Amino acid sequence: MIRPKLLSRFHIHPLLWLVLFLGVLTGSFVEIVIIFCLIFVHEMGHVGMALFFRWRITNVMFWPFGGVMDTEEYFTRSYKEEFLVVLAGPLQHIWLHLLLIQLSSFEVFPAYIIEYALMYNLQLFLFNLLPIYPLDGGRILLLLISCKVPFKKVLGYTVHLSVICIFVCLAIATVNQWLTFHTLLLAGFLFIENRLEWKRKHYVFIRHLMARYNQPQSSGNREIVLTVSPAATVNAVLQSFYKGRYHRMEVVSGSNRLSFVQEEECLHVFFDRKTPYLEMEKVARIGNT
Structure with a gap:
């Protein structure tokens, strides 16, 4: 059951009206x-899984071509949680497909309605899996990239790949004469969303660091040892951090290992001491005092 407080965060965009x-x-x-019912069920998949993991949901907006669940939890939770919340939307289309097939055999609704629902359900499922941010496929792409790339660079790479994919899809639509006003409107919306994500990528990075600071990564997580020079700054080192990993910095000068610095020490210097450009050699000294 949707709680009244959460229900107040559901909104229908004026374009949909x-x-x-x-x-x-x-x-x-x-x-x-x-179409709206299919989109609603899709978004409720995301919402239900997010509530299961106790995510804070700030807004759920329904557009003519889809829905968006806004939350501050993306990029701050574990891979498991984020993958499940993202996948919970597309997975709704599987049981919806099976349900619609059953309804067609019982002749509960006119055949043309079932056929339309089946067609759009499949289209919505495939569309959302396109590797374009902020679609579900784009969010999955982001999570996969973050397994191999430092988080600071992840959103930039995702935006670049998303824009390339949008152009490719538009080219395919043009060649096959599928290009319509609705398609152009949707492409424009996706371009704008990616531009906004590009502009806010630094904010997303800081929010990710803040989450690590408030909920320190377990040293039992897969550990990554980063070799850094004594002159490297805390800010530069933090930009080398990976999502879902625990970091230990080995401060090395030439062939001599000076010290090890834990990631929480860097985060302490960044947020508490507010000295992001402090050199790692000095951070090591602080940790040893």
Whole structure:
């Protein structure tokens, strides 16, 4: 059951109201309602899994072509949680497909409604798995990249790959004469979203570091030893951190190992001492005092 406080965070974008109104005028209201219901179930998959892991949900917005669940928890939780929350949306289309097939055999609804629902359910499922941020496929791509790339660079790489994929999809649509006003509108929305993510990537990185600081990574996590020079700054070292890993910095000068610095010491210098450009040699001294 959706709690009243959470229900107040559900919103319908004015464009969707406009589309529903136009659906009444053009006689396609039933089809638009079917699309909205499929989108609603998809988003409730995300919401349900997020609530299961006690994520804070700030907003759920429904657009004419999809929905977006806003939360401050992305990039701050474990791989397991983030993968499950992302996958919970597309997985809803599997049982919906099976349900629609059963309904078609019972002839509960007119055949054209079931056929339309099956077609759009499949399209929505495949569309959301495209490797374009912020679609579910783009979020999966981001998580996969973050396994091998320092988190500071992950969002930038994801945005670049998303933009390339948008252009490729537009080219395919043009060649096959699938290009419509709706397609262009959707592509424009995705371009804008990726531009916004590009502009806020530093904020996302700082939020990720803050989450590590408030909930220190377990030293039982897979450990990565980073070899750094004494002159390297804390800020530079933090940009080499990987999501879901515990870091230990080996401060090396030439062939001599000077000291080891734990990641929590770097985060302490960054957030508490507010000296992000302090050299690692001095951080090591602080840790030894």
